[in-house]
Amino acid sequence: MNFFRRILKSKFGGVFAAVFLGLIALAFVSGDLTSGGMNLFGPSSAEVAKIGGRTITVNDVQTRTQMVFERMRNENPALTMDQFLAEGGLRNVASEMIAMQSLIAYGEKHGMQISKALIDAEIASNPAFVDATGNFSETVFRQMLAQQGIAEKDLREDIIASIVQRQMLAPVSAGARTPASMVPPYAAMLIEERSGEMISIPSAAFAPSTPPGDAELQAYYRSNPGQFTVPEQRKLRYATVNLSRFEAQAAPTEEELAQAYKARSQEFQARQTRDVSQLILATENAARDAAAKAKAGTPLADVARGLGLAATRMDGQDEKALASQTTPEIAKAVYAAAKDAVIGPVRSPLGWAVVRVEDVRAVPGKTLDQARPELTAEIRKSKEQQLFSAFLNDIDGKIGEGLSFAELAKAHNLTMVETPLVLKDGTALRDPAFKADATLAALLDQGFSMSADDDAQVVSVKPDEEAAILAVEDVVAEGPPPFNEVKSAVQVAWGLSKGAERARQLATQLAAELGKGADPAAVLAKLGLAQQAERQTLSVRRADINNREDGRIPPPLEALFTIKVGATRLLPLENNQGFSVVRLDKITPNDPSQVPQLLASTRAGLSNVLGGEYARQFMVAVQKELGVQRNESALAAVEKALRSANGGGE
The missing domain is CATH 3.10.50 (Chitinase A; domain 3)
Structure with missing residues (x-):
């Protein structure tokens, strides 16, 4: 019965996150979205959508959806195509492809052109194409495209879509403000507490006690391949x-040690370093006053603190290093001064500097023998x-x-x-x-x-x-293993499928009775479920489920926010494991005015939502102006092909 508890942590209980084509993730690059000729009679059977003179073909959508699926499966190897499609993966990919092509077509219609130089700059700034030096490499770029099987023109098409998206949608959604009157009601919704109960009825309790024959099991196995599909194995x-392996060969010779010592002779000579504090002020008069206080004995850090500022501490600086962090003039003056001396005001690029010599350190030199351990380690490593x-x-x-x-x-x-x-x-x-x-x-x-x-x-x-x-x-390849390897699992799944119908009937009756206000214990006893059913108390705030790390809301908790007090919701469990009935018993309001930070975050969140809604409505208007046509039968063909190619069910 533990699977009833696991439903609250379901891997696939959340909403599929739509992939924007403009992200320029290499694995998401599509085929040629501009191919196809004019068709005066609307989309052909090979076209999922027609956007002005542009078309999105069945092959385009299938290719990109497969790539998105593979990308998601890299993060979740147990993900199957059936699960991906059930979460709306195909329709989200198709919708985003249509949206991006619509933006490009709309921009072209109104004279927007994306230059080759701008596209080149986007490619050059992509970290996927840099070499070991951190710079863009044409060789790495070509190798990466070849490795991923991506045509350069397709990558450039996606970059155009990304740029157009930024240039069109960002101004549309920017600056959205939430009216003050909207904030408290939404904030109150986030912290209201909803409590109720989930009663789960397992299919296993009603599975046939007599096992089926092999013929029936094999028929079930063939009809439900998605239930037994295993991801690709290698x-x-x-x-x-x-x-x-190279430790012995890498032992440094005496000659190499001598050369390394000579090359770093200045570093191994006896020398002095300085610890200094520096305060930068905007005017010479302010710096002169600060210097006077420091010369009178007040630590420069305290002088800075009294002005609401902070002094910068630089320890172990030789003259060259100090000059790089200040100016050559300041470094020279510091090295001409004794410990505790205060220098300044001195003009610097950032303002007027006051510098105090906190300490003078003598660093002894090193002979070759003294430097041998560190030189040996460095040469060996190299x-x-x-x-x-x-x-x-x-x-x-x-x-x-x-x-x-x-x-x-x-x-x-x-x-x-x-x-x-x-x-x-x-x-x-x-x-x-x-x-x-x-x-x-x-x-x-x-x-x-x-x-x-x-x-x-x-x-x-x-x-x-x-x-x-x-x-x-x-x-x-991904797909169901041979029947004999999973026969026991098929038998369990067959039994659950048979028991699920009875579990549904009883859960439906339970939901109806509870919706009328009946006592759960009495109804369960009446239906003969006192032993089989599992009862679980639910209590949650909307803010709690919105902040889940995985971003997925378990269906039972989501149900609490979609029904009124006293109402019920019937929920199927995964893989024919049974049915749950969720009833909302109570809503406890809380005052958002007692949580100022909640009001502020709600206002910001609503502004983002409003900005996103402005962008969505703009996209609706764009597609309406362009007369975008969709072909649902072609999209259904893509879904069928994806299931077939990935070992799923029909």
Whole structure:
């Protein structure tokens, strides 16, 4: 009966978060949204929508929806296409595609043009396309597009949509203000307490006691593939290489130590540093008064505090470092002064500076032998990384020449590791005891993005420390496992499906009686459910469920806010597990004026909602002006194709 409690933490109880095409996430890039010719008779069977002279085809929507689904499944490997579609995934993707293409068409109609230079700037600023130096790399850009299977023109189309969205919708929604009279009622709704009860009736209590024959079970299995679908599984092979492999080769020579010591000779010479405090003021007179107080013995930090300011402390500064943080003139004056001296006022780029020498430190020099430990560590690390990089480059080259994984492992004495079949999160369904270690966890993303026939790849495990040669050994596509492997699960699901009808009938009767004000215990006894049903008290505020970390509102709690006091709501549980009846018993109001921060946050939240509503209404007007046409039958065809391609039910 614990599954009744788990419904309050359901993975799929929330609202699907629509994906805006303008996010320019590489995995969301669509096909060519501008293809297709004129059709005087409305959308064709191959078109999901027609926006002026633009069309969105079945292939466009299917491709992008599949990509969005894959992106979400990366975060939740247990997600199936049936669940994704049930949450409105397809319609949200299609609606956003139509909205973005409508904005582009509307902008073109009214003379808005997005220059190539602006698109290039967006690409150059995308962190996905930078190299190790942090700068945009044309090579990385091309490699990333090739790896993701994305055409450059499609990426540019999405960037145009993103820019148009910012330029059109941001001004529409900006500056929305909430009337003062709207705030208290909405704030009160957030903190009112709603209490009631959930009574759950399990299907298992009414499942047939006689097991079905194999023929009936197999028929149920074939008719409900989505219930038994398992996400894609992969068997991976890898061999790791880390810096420790090169420790012996990386030992520094005496010559290397001497050269490193000479190159850093100034650092190892005896020298002085200064600890200083600095106060910047806007006028010379104010700085002169502050300097006088400091010279009279008041700590500069206290002088600053008396003016409502803060002094900046800079410790361990040599003259060059201090000059970079102040000015060369200030640094020179500080180094000419003794401890406790006050310098200034001195003109600086930020105003008038007053500086106090807090301490003068003598830093002794180091001989080569004294500096040997730190130089040895630095040289060893540098050489290890050079050898590490050269080794990986050599491996990558050998892979390009056609050497197999096994040949590489043998030639370089590498230990190959082979995983069992695992999901994207590292779980092995056929070996529950298997746990992915940190190395495998770092390889899973790349392992699941490679094709089964790809050559082995060099993949980073820990940047500049550890890498792995990775290959895909086997791929089991998403779908139901063979019947014999899940026969026991099919039998349980069949029994629940049979018991669900009786559970629904009893739950419907229970909801009707409770809605008339009947005592729950009496009704349960009357229906013979005193032992089978589970009762659970519910009490919640809207603010509490709105602040859930996962953003998903459990259906029983949501039901409390959609019915009036004394009313009931019948809710199905997942996977034919039964039905719940939720009754709202009481609403306890609270005074929002006692929570000033709530009023402020509610006002801000309503302003955002109003801004979003202005943007939505603008989009409605845009699509009306353009005469956007939608083809529901084509969208249904996309849904059917997605289910078929991903092992779901019809």
